[in-house]
Amino acid sequence: MNAPRERRAGAGRFALYRCPTCAQALAFSGSGDEGGGLLACAAGHAFPVAEGLPRFVADEGYAGSFGLQWNEYSRTQVDSATGSSITSDRLFRGTGWPTRMEGETILEAGCGSGRFTEVLLATGARVVSFDYSRAADVTWRSFCDAGAEVCQASIYEMPYARGSFDRVFCYGVIQHCPDVALAFRSLVEMVRPGGHLAVDVYDRRRLAFTARYRVRWLTRRMDRARLLRWCRAVVPAYMRLFPPLHPWHQLLFPLKDYRGVYAGLTAAQEVELSVLDTFDALSPAFDQPQYVRTMQRWCREAGLVDVEVKRGGNGIEVRARRSEG
Numbered sequence: 001m002n003a004p005r006e007r008r009a010g011a012g013r014f015a016l017y018r019c020p021t022c023a024q025a026l027a028f029s030g031s032g033d034e035g036g037g038l039l040a041c042a043a044g045h046a047f048p049v050a051e052g053l054p055r056f057v058a059d060e061g062y063a064g065s066f067g068l069q070w071n072e073y074s075r076t077q078v079d080s081a082t083g084s085s086i087t088s089d090r091l092f093r094g095t096g097w098p099t100r101m102e103g104e105t106i107l108e109a110g111c112g113s114g115r116f117t118e119v120l121l122a123t124g125a126r127v128v129s130f131d132y133s134r135a136a137d138v139t140w141r142s143f144c145d146a147g148a149e150v151c152q153a154s155i156y157e158m159p160y161a162r163g164s165f166d167r168v169f170c171y172g173v174i175q176h177c178p179d180v181a182l183a184f185r186s187l188v189e190m191v192r193p194g195g196h197l198a199v200d201v202y203d204r205r206r207l208a209f210t211a212r213y214r215v216r217w218l219t220r221r222m223d224r225a226r227l228l229r230w231c232r233a234v235v236p237a238y239m240r241l242f243p244p245l246h247p248w249h250q251l252l253f254p255l256k257d258y259r260g261v262y263a264g265l266t267a268a269q270e271v272e273l274s275v276l277d278t279f280d281a282l283s284p285a286f287d288q289p290q291y292v293r294t295m296q297r298w299c300r301e302a303g304l305v306d307v308e309v310k311r312g313g314n315g316i317e318v319r320a321r322r323s324e325g
């Protein structure tokens, strides 16, 4: 763990960032160790470093529900906290990536609470993560000591050199972006020639008729704290009173129910996960599932090679490489 600690010490830890507006290098002024300061490029674009994190966005924008969600449920899906391998299994099965990736640099887009950050760090790779919301703070707090390099930024204006990452990983994110196709193209741009891309997205064929899409017009407009209180009251009550929801019940009820879904979770963990995931389904400003054929087309249009687009995990999983040329 010494190397990551050295890497993040002082102003040097900001060396990887580029101005998201003009792509120039950024100079740091302030106290890197104290967690505050400013990153500025020669053209005069400036970005604060606050509470340890470079902030390339002024606020959480449309992603505020996630800021609340991941600060409230910072450990619920993290393998080391749950004692499970749910996240690790999903990542390696979905991406097909090796479990050791020393010497590689991985960009993780939309890290949330850092459940995948933890798994990527354990491969020995350098892990560079960002999130639009204050979830970035959660990942930073949980995994900075393990070497995670985290900032608050948007997928549409990433503060890194184009084509500079061996691998780009983005699970659970692009359906929550206003322009899903642009989000996908932005990720492709970050992969170095010959590098790997792994993205997943909700499956429109599977979700189209589920109840959440009939109530989201209301729930995504509700006061977030109120919606969360509602989820915390209704989901556990349902789980106390009724038998486990069969997956097809999601056509009728906008509730998530994880009883018996994952081996090894305690009853309390199942309830917590169900509350979190119900809020996660009802609160986001954007939720735009895609078709397999759409993802295949986007891969073709981006000139990706070794493309695999499959149903699995949370919907549709895409694995591909950027051509060497």
Ligand SMILES: C[S@@+](CC[C@H](N)C(=O)[O-])C[C@H]1O[C@@H](n2cnc3c(N)ncnc32)[C@H](O)[C@@H]1O
Residues within 6 Å of the ligand: 063, 066, 067, 070, 077, 109, 110, 111, 112, 113, 114, 115, 116, 130, 131, 132, 133, 135, 153, 154, 155, 156, 170, 171, 172, 173, 176, 177, 280
């Ligand atoms: C459902 S969470 C998934 C988090 C994490 N990848 C996981 O699977 O646990 C979606 C995340 O995408 C982030 N997000 C949404 N739009 C984004 C954008 N334009 N740029 C970066 N992150 C974004 C949200 O803030 C949120 O943390």
